[in-house]
Amino acid sequence: MAARDQTMAAGRKRKPPQLRVLQGNAGKRPIEHGPKVEIAAPKCPVWLPKEAKAEWKFITAELERYGLVSKLDRAALSVYCTSVALLEMAERKLKEPGGHVDETPNGLLQQSVWMQIRNKAVDQIMKTAPEFGLTPAARSRVDVKAPEQTDFFDQL
Helix, strand or coil: CCCCCCCCCCCCCCCCHHHHHHHCCCCCCCCCCCCCCCECCCCCCCCCCHHHHHHHHHHHHHHHHCCCCEHHHHHHHHHHHHHHHHHHHHHHHHCCCCCCEEECCCCCEEECHHHHHHHHHHHHHHHHHHHHCCCHHHHHCCCCCCCCCCCHHHHC
């Protein structure tokens, strides 16, 4: 039998220590806290398209509000926001007449390239979204404290 490939990970993905603290430690091993990172939204990359920048502005504000983002998350957030922008663009193209079907030079009908782009964007979103607690299942595993509400009269 050949030796196991070292690039393959065995078992489940390791949870970040912050997530283990929020969920509680059911195991006997102490929680290794790893490096402490500052909770702050990273700067939006200038190369993102306009639609991706809109998603960036929205999602980073919410993630920062709940303490789920750091400046180190820039690349993963870029992938997520770019995929959301691609999904938005593909959905617009698919709404056009005949948007779901393309005709080949031989006259055969095939799935539109926009449908393929849409499906790939959805896959990418579903891969990156749980990393930030952006799916219902991911949120169910995280016990995040709601941001403190300020009373209007306290501000006067």
